[in-house]
Structures are given as structure tokens and as C-alpha cells.
Amino acid sequence: xxxxxxxIPLATAxxxxxxxxxAASPDADLFALLxxxxxxxxxxxxxxxxxxxCDVRRIGRRVRVSITPTYSGCPAFEAMQEAIGAALxxxxxxxxxxxxxxxxxxxxxxxxxxxxxxxxxxxIAPPTDDVCCPRCGASAPRVxxxxxxxxxxxxxxxxxxxxxxxxxxxx
Amino acid sequence: MTSPATAxxxxxxxxxxxxxxxxxIEWTSNAPLIEEELALANTxxxxxxxxxxxxxYAARLNxxxxxxxxxxxxxxYRRDATExxxxxxxxxxxxxxxxxxxxxxxxxxxxxPFLDALSRSSDGELAGIAGKAxxxxxxHVRRSADWMLRLGDGTQxxxxxxxxxxxxxxxxxxxxxxxxxLERELVASGVAVDRDDVRPPFAATVEAxxxxxxxxxxxxxxxxxxxxxxxTAHLAPLLAELQSIQRAHAGLxx
Numbered sequence: 571x572x573x574x575x576x577x578i579p580l581a582t583a584x585x586x587x588x589x590x591x592x593a594a595s596p597d598a599d600l601f602a603l604l605x606x607x608x609x610x611x612x613x614x615x616x617x618x619x620x621x622x623x624c625d626v627r628r629i630g631r632r633v634r635v636s637i638t639p640t641y642s643g644c645p646a647f648e649a650m651q652e653a654i655g656a657a658l659x660x661x662x663x664x665x666x667x668x669x670x671x672x673x674x675x676x677x678x679x680x681x682x683x684x685x686x687x688x689x690x691x692x693x694i695a696p697p698t699d700d701v702c703c704p705r706c707g708a709s710a711p712r713v714x715x716x717x718x719x720x721x722x723x724x725x726x727x728x729x730x731x732x733x734x735x736x737x738x739x740x741x
Numbered sequence: 742m743t744s745p746a747t748a749x750x751x752x753x754x755x756x757x758x759x760x761x762x763x764x765x766i767e768w769t770s771n772a773p774l775i776e777e778e779l780a781l782a783n784t785x786x787x788x789x790x791x792x793x794x795x796x797x798y799a800a801r802l803n804x805x806x807x808x809x810x811x812x813x814x815x816x817x818y819r820r821d822a823t824e825x826x827x828x829x830x831x832x833x834x835x836x837x838x839x840x841x842x843x844x845x846x847x848x849x850x851x852x853x854p855f856l857d858a859l860s861r862s863s864d865g866e867l868a869g870i871a872g873k874a875x876x877x878x879x880x881h882v883r884r885s886a887d888w889m890l891r892l893g894d895g896t897q898x899x900x901x902x903x904x905x906x907x908x909x910x911x912x913x914x915x916x917x918x919x920x921x922x923l924e925r926e927l928v929a930s931g932v933a934v935d936r937d938d939v940r941p942p943f944a945a946t947v948e949a950x951x952x953x954x955x956x957x958x959x960x961x962x963x964x965x966x967x968x969x970x971x972x973t974a975h976l977a978p979l980l981a982e983l984q985s986i987q988r989a990h991a992g993l994x995x
Binding site for chain 2: 639641642643644645672673674675676677714715716717718719721725739741
């Protein structure tokens with residue numbers, strides 16, 4: 571499934587802000603550990619790449635993880651919390667606290683640049699305005715449904731190859 | 742320092758969201774198209790999430806102040822209809838698809854400017870919830886406005902059904918702009934939205950969309966009472982179904 575050549579995705583200001591905070595964190599090992607925790611609904615993205623993981627830090631013997639939900643009612647949010655707890659427990663962390671942050675509100679501008687290509691390779695059109703078919707690369711698809719299989723996706727159909735595909739909604 | 746009024750306000754916002762979510766999920770396995778079923782369920786999920794965030798906040802304030810309503814489940818499952826403070830428009834039966842979409846459009850057209858204002862609340866928690874919900878409602882209104890166009894400017898049958906729905910809903914819209922003493926107190930402290938400010942953007946959206954959809958919007962005498970617990974006969978059966986498990990097995994958890 572090789573799509574046509576694309577321009578290098580530029581990092582958004584919102585993502586650069588996150589990346590800067592992560593780079594400045596004294597707990598790089600904890601961030602690296604949580605890179606293994608993926609979105610249960612789009613398992614090619616880590617919670618960091620998805621923009622859900624805001625921060626993780628060690629406070630004495632405790633590890634505090636800050637995450638933000640994608641949509642208010644995202645049913646995967648609890649599974650994400652369990653997966654974070656399990657990953658930290660497996661690494662020997664016994665005191666884990668997970669806090670929910672609502673501000674700034676999650677949006678697709680928080681996604682890591684690498685996430686866009688991963689989504690495309692997974693068959694999901696990334697959240698850009700110029701949506702192209704992730705299979706043949708044709709532009710101007712038809713919107714089949716404003717809501718798709720998960721809260722963060724819409725259903726589109728390619729006008730060229732006729733293939734239906736999910737679009738990660740710009741949000 | 743938060744007043745009991747803030748907790749009550751958060752409960753009301755949660756009640757609006759929970760009751761509407763329940764009406765929307767009634768379409769699951771009943772929608773005219775699979776795509777619309779997904780859309781209605783997704784919209785319901787956004788409202789359910791909103792309700793939970795509001796209830797969790799209200800419950801936290803209640804616990805701190807030693808008032809009843811200590812958990813989100815207690816607020817959702819253990820109160821009677823007279824204790825719910827949702828607007829009546831949220832509890833009206835789902836009707837046909839035109840009615841559901843007309844209600845959704847009116848509520849979306851209201852919610853976008855309302856949540857936009859609430860996202861600037863002096864209460865950081867409410868501002869955070871509203872900031873999230875605002876993004877969702879902006880997405881909802883694109884779809885519900887689109888449906889008003891398709892139904893209003895569609896076939897004779899769809900036009901008639903959409904117009905009938907709007908006429909039936911019209912008396913319930915005024916309540917969305919009502920403020921009682923509790924809300925006025927919160928408006929003064931910058932916590933609550935001054936609902937008068939929401940009128941002009943609401944009217945502009947409704948006029949623009951319904952005008953293009955060839956539908957007529959007329960407002961008459963308003964029906965209200967939901968905020969003080971005086972509900973239509975439709976809320977109690979809705980709650981009976983919603984709360985049946987917790988009423989039968991109090992405190993049951995997954």
C-alpha cells in the first residue's frame with residue numbers, strides 16, 4: 571500500500587509545545603516507557619503521538635501521569651488508563667496516579683507529525699484539510715457519514731478508486 | 742471558593758446532557774440508515790461524556806460541602822424527575838427522525854455560542870468542560886444544519902415533517918434562555934453564562950439555516966419549568982428506564 575509522494579509533515583505549534591516540555595522533562599525514561607502504550611482503537615498510534623499523554627513525572631515514590639481525553643465521551647479513555655497503569659506496573663511502579671486534564675482541550679493539532687504518516691499507512695486519512703484517499707492518493711473524496719466507527723473518525727469514499735475509508739477528523 | 746449554586750449549575754448542565762443523550766441513543770437499532778445510527782450514537786456519546794464531566798465536578802463540590810449527590814452515579818441514577826434540572830426540550834420523546842434532527846439543530850445552534858461563553862467562565866473546571874464540548878458541538882451543528890437543509894428543501898413529505906417538528910419544538914426553545922435567581926447570582930460572579938448574550942448568535946444561525954431550508958421559524962408562548970423540576974410527563978419514564986438497574990440493585994458496579 572504505497573501512496574504517492576507527500577510533503578514532509580510540519581509540526582504544529584501545539585505539538586512543538588508538547589515536544590519541548592517532554593525534552594525538558596527529567597523523567598525521559600517514563601515517557602519512553604509509555605511510548606509502548608497505544609490507542610486501543612487506532613493501535614498504530616501511541617498515546618503520546620495521539621496527544622492524549624500530556625505529562626508523566628516521578629514525585630518521590632509516586633508516578634503521576636496526566637492525560638487528556640480526545641472526545642468527552644470517548645469509550646477508549648478508560649482502557650487507556652488501564653493500559654497506562656499496566657505498563658507502569660510491569661515496570662515495577664507500585665504507586666501510580668492518573669489525572670485527567672481538560673485544558674487545553676484535545677485537538678488534532680496535538681498529534682505528533684509522525685502520526686499522520688502512520689495513520690495513512692494504516693488506511694486512515696490523516697486529519698488534514700486536503701483529504702486524499704489513503705489507498706490511491708486521489709483527492710476530493712465524497713463524505714459518506716460525518717461519524718465513523720469511532721468518535722474521532724468520519725467515513726469517506728474515494729471518487730477515483732471507489733474505496734471507502736476512514737478519515738481522522740480534523741478537530 | 743465555590744458556592745452551592747455552582748454545584749447545582751453543574752448538575753443542571755449535566756442533566757441537559759444526560760437526558761438528551763438518552764433520547765439520542767433510543768435510535769440505536771431504530772435509525773433510518775446505518776450511517777445515521779452511528780452519527781446519533783456518536784453524538785449521544787459526546788453528550789454522555791459531557792454529563793459525566795459535569796456530574797463528576799458537581800459531586801466533588803457536593804462531597805466537599807457535605808451535600809447529597811456524592812458521586813456521578815448517585816446524581817445520574819438516584820434522583821427522581823423532580824430533582825432533575827434539565828430544560829424540557831431535552832426530554833421530549835424522540836419523535837420521528839425529523840423531530841430528532843430539528844431538536845438537535847436547535848440545541849446545537851444554542852450550544853455553540855453558549856459553550857463558547859462558558860469556556861471563558863471564571864470557574865476553571867466549567868471552562869475546561871465547555872472548551873471540550875464546544876469543539877464537539879461545532880461538529881454536531883454542521884451535520885444537524887445539513888439535515889435541516891436536506892429535510893426542509895427535500896421532498897414534500899420531509900418538508901412537512903421538518904416543519905411540523907419545528908412547530909412542536911418552538912414553545913420549548915424559550916426556556917433555554919431563562920435564568921432564575923441561582924443563575925443570575927452565578928452570572929454576576931462570572932461563573933455562569935448570561936443567556937441573553939446567546940440569543941443573537943442563536944437567532945442568526947436559526948434564521949440563516951431555516952431560511953435556506955425553506956422552513957418557517959415562529960416563536961410563541963414559551964413552556965418552561967424544567968430548571969425547577971416541573972417536568973413534562975415524558976421525563977419520569979425516561980428515567981425509569983435509565984435508572985432501572987441501579988434502582989433494582991443499588992450501588993451495583995461493572
